[in-house]
């Protein structure tokens with residue numbers, strides 16, 4: 434039955450409306466059924482994994498759109514299950530394409546599990562006042578700010594808020610008839626991002642931590658422990674990469690695109706692209722102090738307003754990381770915040 438679903442939704446190396454392959458094939462256990470669920474976002478389909486056995490489990494849910502619900506129901510049916518048979522939903526993180534249908538599934542009796550640091554994302558609490566202030570300090574024009582917020586509000590229509598869920602934290606294990614599942618906290622892409630390792634199998638479901646051909650954005654938002662401060666997402670993300678490297682896992686089952694079979698190469702490529710971006714930001718600041726908006730214009734010319742949030746998040750994330758490393762600092766100039774390079778001290782200058 435799993436095979437029928439695989440043929441329908443992820444058969445061979447095809448899958449999903451956008452035609453991007455999903456993770457299936459060698460090394461993926463035959464009781465794991467990847468389902469390509471369409472999303473309205475540029476990234477294309479999200480992969481929901483059905484774990485056959487007891488309890489019948491889903492890893493992630495797809496967004497709360499009619500097309501996604503149909504794809505999930507049809508995918509389960511092709512594997513021989515009714516949606517009512519699902520008992521457990523493990524949410525890798527609180528982004529719309531991953532948890533959007535969780536509230537609907539919970540209504541049908543599915544127990545939803547997620548990390549406590551995803552509570553704000555799952556409740557769809559945006560801290561708009563803090564974001565508005567950040568964007569104003571960053572020098573984004575009023576219309577761009579409004580378009581960006583309108584984009585976020587539109588995005589929020591593709592998920593239903595989840596207010597109650599069972600909390601999972603680092604090191605816990607879940608019992609499943611086909612094997613134990615160990616919980617790994619992999620913050621960065623979001624503060625409470627989780628990885629789910631199939632113990633002794635060298636396999637981990639890793640959500641959006643690593644994706645083939647895409648550098649996952651370490652999305653900037655409020656720090657889960659102190660929402661008045663920004664979450665230092667890039668530093669957390671890089672620590673999570675180190676943790677993954679040390680996990681000894683050989684096959685990653687990601688939330689989008691094909692399986693990742695060469696973890697070292699995937700991590701090396703992300704680090705290379707991060708370094709490149711960081712150097713670009715520093716080169717721009719080498720010309721003089723600048724607000725985030727000036728950096729955005731230079732790095733992403735012609736960017737549509739609705740895509741500004743992720744671009745802003747990327748640049749701001751790099752600035753926070755460079756600030757943490759003592760390479761840049763900020764100062765207020767009227768209603769703007771300017772970022773500048775910290776001059777090298779005599780000892781660093783002498784050592785080059």
Ligand SMILES: [Zn+2]
Pocket residue numbers: 526528622641
């Ligand atoms: Zn995500």
